[in-house]
Amino acid sequence: MSISPNTQAILLLTSHFSKMKGGPRKPLTPKEWGRFALWLKEKSLTPEQLMTGRLDELLNGWSDRSITLERVKNLMERGAALALVMEKWLRAGLWVMTRSDPEYPMRLKQRLRTDSPAILFGCGNRTLLNGGGLAVIGSRNTTDKELAYSRELGALAAGNGYSIVSGGARGVDEASMLGALEAQGTVIGVLADSLLRACSSVKYRNYLMAHNLVLISTFYPEAGFNAGHAMQRNKYIYCLSDAALVVQSGTKGGTWSGALENLKKQWAPLWVKQTNDKSAGNSAIVKAGAAWVSENIKEIDLMAFFENGAVDSGPGDDLFSRVAGGIKEGGSEYSSELQLGSQADCMADEEIRTQHLVTIDQPNQPVECTEGGAVISPSVEDIKFYDLFLLKVQAMCSDSPMATDELVNVLELNKAQLNVWLKKAVVDKKLRKLSKPVRYQWITTQQGTLKL
């Protein structure tokens, strides 16, 4: 794998390459990078151009108290260090993603705007990143009872076809992730430290190789534990999910502040496990706007989390690609990264999004209304993949239900993508999920009527 010159330039400007701290080569913070990137865009410059060696000329007119020309120069000189660490990280099976990458999680861009991380380091199945799922949050230090609960919760999500999104820390995070993975579910792990080690650990390795797990981190992949990083990464967990559940929280600390931040920013609808522990912060989080969820796993209606969640865009939705595509026409791939990433463009971005929702939803109408499956589409490029999927599934699963693996074979689809669409089709009441074994049955209008 080789990384594009733009990614190289962004890494040079924003990433650490060794554990040594300080010095004149302090990488730009996400906010600094946002500021600088915006200016580059205004000047119609790409980061790649900063590597041509004519920095004085290119940055003529740039003036910033913390991001001096000298600092940019120093950072850009780190090419050999970049090459050395990238060789190591890529060799270990890691990948790097920037905001202009088509697989970059759209939920992060939509929810975090300028704060969405410039660089994601990761390992494993990157397509899971856009699949959403259930965020599970809780303490590192917790009781066996809560660990068991977390594990069962993971298995429950897996059984219902939802990914678990969690932080990979010991305790609740790890238990929920392993619970899901052991039940053949899919998991997104958002790590605050030691990504490189986690990717070669015996507990995660096989799941990474089986494409059921993706581990990502916004920090230097060899970084050790850092409380600040752990706090910061909480927001990415919420923002990558469609619903969130706090297993246990104190009345301060990362879980507590992360949950309140999520409520405030309204990223993901939040549930909190019932508890008898008076010292826990669980009830205070509920008071702040979250909902209780039973401490008995069997009583949990997981589907309801997602139905009530009213997530603005499901993964099968092509909103992002359309937005990005729309802007792409005007410039390079890189400009789309800036469009979605920069503060000044948020308004414009919002407008484009709204317009798209209006205009694009119309071609959908025939599909929504059709029973027989005959669709008249204005043009091919307006057909959503998801709608096409529904048509195919309708044809296949109307007479008798089909298992996921059969569908994978017939449709020749990536399993992760298929699961995402199946999930959405269940939520949309297009498919009914049967259990033991898991199969999907198309819900015809007639059946719907009978049910009524």
Place this chain on the structure above:
Amino acid sequence: MNRTEAESLLQTAVNDPNAQFRVGQWEAIDALVNRRHKLLVVQRTGWGKSSVYFISTRILRDCGAGPTVIVSPLLALMRNQIEAANRLGIHAVTINSTNQDNWPAISQSILADQVDAILISPERLSNEAFVEEVLLPVADRIGLLVVDEVHCISDWGHDFRPDYRRLINVLRQMPPNIPVLGTTATANNRVIQDVQTQLGDIEIQRGTLVRDSLALQTLRLPGKAARLAWLAQHIPELPGTGIVYVLTIRDAEQVAVWLNQQGIVARAYHGSVEHDDFENSNLYRQHLEDHLLRNEIKVLVATTALGMGYDKPDLGFVIHYQAAGSVVAYYQQVGRAGRAINNAFGVLLSGREDQDIHEFFRRSAFPDERDVNAILGVLADHDELSVVQLQQHLNLRQGQIDKVLKILSVESPAPVIKHGSKWRRTSVSFRMDHERIEHLTQQRELEWQEVQEYIDSEGCLMAYLRNALDDPETNECGRCSTCMGEPVVSIDVDRFLAIVAGQFLKHAEMSFKPKKQVAAGAFQVYGFRGNLPPELQASEGRILSRWGDAGWGGLVTEDKHAGHFRDELVEAIAEMIEQRWQPDPVPQWATCVPSINHPRLVSEFAQRLATRLGLPFVDAIHKIVNNEPQKNQQNRFHQCRNLDGVFELSENIP
């Protein structure tokens, strides 16, 4: 920076006010300094590659760029290069395994911007600790990267090295604002194309390989004795000093001993050569290189470990005791002779054993798939394991394990990575690339065929080599034995010398150095741990013959299968002990380590030997467990464990 300014730097560097750039030198400097290009320069050794990178370094440093990093397999800069660098005011430092104590100080001076050029070996780049602790902290500011002998990054290269595979992946990640210079003197079109494919946008500059002073000759002499005799007889006739290339470490040692016995000052040189006066092999090898450089010895008897890029302008001859594996490898080795003198010789001797040795090299170039899978399987069950821990899980030689891990770890992405001293399985799936292995093996067979054609060539030998190297010019040289129509070095072999050489081969016993330490946890029954107590340590011994060797190996094999070792072997051992070894104190009694499978073979032989030496035979050791054959135990842990609780001592030992 323009040509005139750069040329004045050249004049300073070579200390000659009239010096001018050779064809291609300024073009290379211009591409690196003014355009920050990535450049591959194919020029014969002696063309002046170091001038290019030192002048470029000077210019870049004057513009405020960081230091140049030079990756070179050569242990030390040659003296003339250091002088040239000094005249340009370039402060160059070497960071390698021999000066580890100075690393912090060197790092400090690099960080303080007092260093202009840093030399490291490609092996250093595969050492995670070195990269982590030394290289990365200073890599924040590197102005130019130079890779010497860049043909090694190609699988097609005759001496592809795993360490260079790592290097190429680093080069691939190098962003466009860092200029890179790759140099080689030995690359045919296929290798150059491969390097270009692997590195992408790299510019090629190619010169001619002409070598006017070298007189080539080939000679088939199947037996080792004849070749040893030829060497002893004709090396004294050859001008100046030279190199004798051999294929194995054992041959390097053996030929060096023989030449010294015949009054020719020779030293063995190979990857693990050591000397009591030197702290480690690297230091001693550096000493040997200098020794030859200063013409203090007549001959260095070397394996291919004698560094690529070893540049001795007045080397008088290069003789191959055994044929090289490919014409490209041969050209590179023989091309060391006669760089700056008018008369030099390159003689290729070819022996009976060459074929088998190269076949072995080809076969063992890639690890066995079963070993690979076994190692990956064990690592998959753990977070991380050391090589010692792997040996406990697997009955594989440490060398086998090291080789597998080395080859796997330079894949990108790789199924294993090293963390400290431990190996970790990554989440990268792995499958042996049989097609590629098959392809490369076939390629090597073809290359070996080409060497055979060279040996028997009836046309100009130099033209044959240059043609194989895709040199744009291939005129007849008019100097080689086929152009001259007569040998350039006599092909006579003195019959008496050949007989002496034959005896020398039969007397080529080896010393046996018993282990002093046992593997951890392997002797549960006997309770040995760590170092054996002094009273249990065996003294140094002698080995008359190793399985299948050139001296007695044939007889030993035959007799073992017949179930009886002949008297000639008893006599040979007795002679070795009495005439040459002469152990002190003198042995008082003899015994043997018995075998349950062959109860008579060894003990009967030992009894006859005791009788011949006039010593009592004592049946001191009894075997009480029928364990697995020791020869199937591949590493120290398994070798130790297989012996645990197996033997018992008799009561009546003198």
